[in-house]
Amino acid sequence: MTVSSVAGGVFVQNPLMKGRHAPDLSAPFALSQDDRQVLSMRGMSEGQQDAVSSLYAKARAAVQGGQGRGFLASLDTQSLALLQQAASLAVSVNVSTLTEEGAENLLLAPTEAVDLNSDGMIEVGAALTSSFPPVNASPELRAAWEKTASGMNERDAMTLSFKLSGASMSLDGGSIKGRDFSGDFDWNGYMQNLIASNDMSKPYNSLEQYQRINDQLLGFWAALKEQGLA
Numbered sequence: 001m002t003v004s005s006v007a008g009g010v011f012v013q014n015p016l017m018k019g020r021h022a023p024d025l026s027a028p029f030a031l032s033q034d035d036r037q038v039l040s041m042r043g044m045s046e047g048q049q050d051a052v053s054s055l056y057a058k059a060r061a062a063v064q065g066g067q068g069r070g071f072l073a074s075l076d077t078q079s080l081a082l083l084q085q086a087a088s089l090a091v092s093v094n095v096s097t098l099t100e101e102g103a104e105n106l107l108l109a110p111t112e113a114v115d116l117n118s119d120g121m122i123e124v125g126a127a128l129t130s131s132f133p134p135v136n137a138s139p140e141l142r143a144a145w146e147k148t149a150s151g152m153n154e155r156d157a158m159t160l161s162f163k164l165s166g167a168s169m170s171l172d173g174g175s176i177k178g179r180d181f182s183g184d185f186d187w188n189g190y191m192q193n194l195i196a197s198n199d200m201s202k203p204y205n206s207l208e209q210y211q212r213i214n215d216q217l218l219g220f221w222a223a224l225k226e227q228g229l230a
Helices: 033-041 046-064 068-073 077-085 101-107 141-149 154-165 188-199 207-226
Strands: 121-124 129-132
Touching: 033 046, 046 068, 046 077, 068 101, 101 121, 101 141, 129 154, 141 154, 141 207, 154 207
Parallel strands: none
Antiparallel strands: 121 129
């Protein structure tokens, strides 16, 4: 298998388009350049970035021990507001309503995340979002995604990442789940289904939109093959 990395394009505009990654909680913490870029995009000054970085560092042990909610409960209103801004949340943090996953992701840097219930979705505070590649993605999958998305604008990359995530509502309408890409995932079958779905939607989209999506899916499939995943 080969792993390559492509710089530039959409990733210069928004590092989160690379997908979040699982944190290394055993290593000393410091904000990465990508983290600082995301925080700057969210209107945080250098001083605010340093302050939230200090909170992230202090919270590592609590997150590692599954005590994120307890750590948040010990913080003052000013610290919670700082974490809210860092996570770009519209609603103030109410610790009593959060899951442990939602709490821990508030306490991790912007490019980090955990998916504690393995549902393919990420809770950050009370917000629920999809992420592609998933937090547990292999280096090969990340490389395939970076090659595909590097030449896109952010809107197209976000649209494609959501399509690839496989996020869907449960039959009872009670929850949203993403796709499990772990193990020997059948990428060939998955991509064939996505392309067939786009073909079925052709009468409802413009020819330009249909062709753009088709080209993006074929491009990602080719990148998967280059990485030995399909």
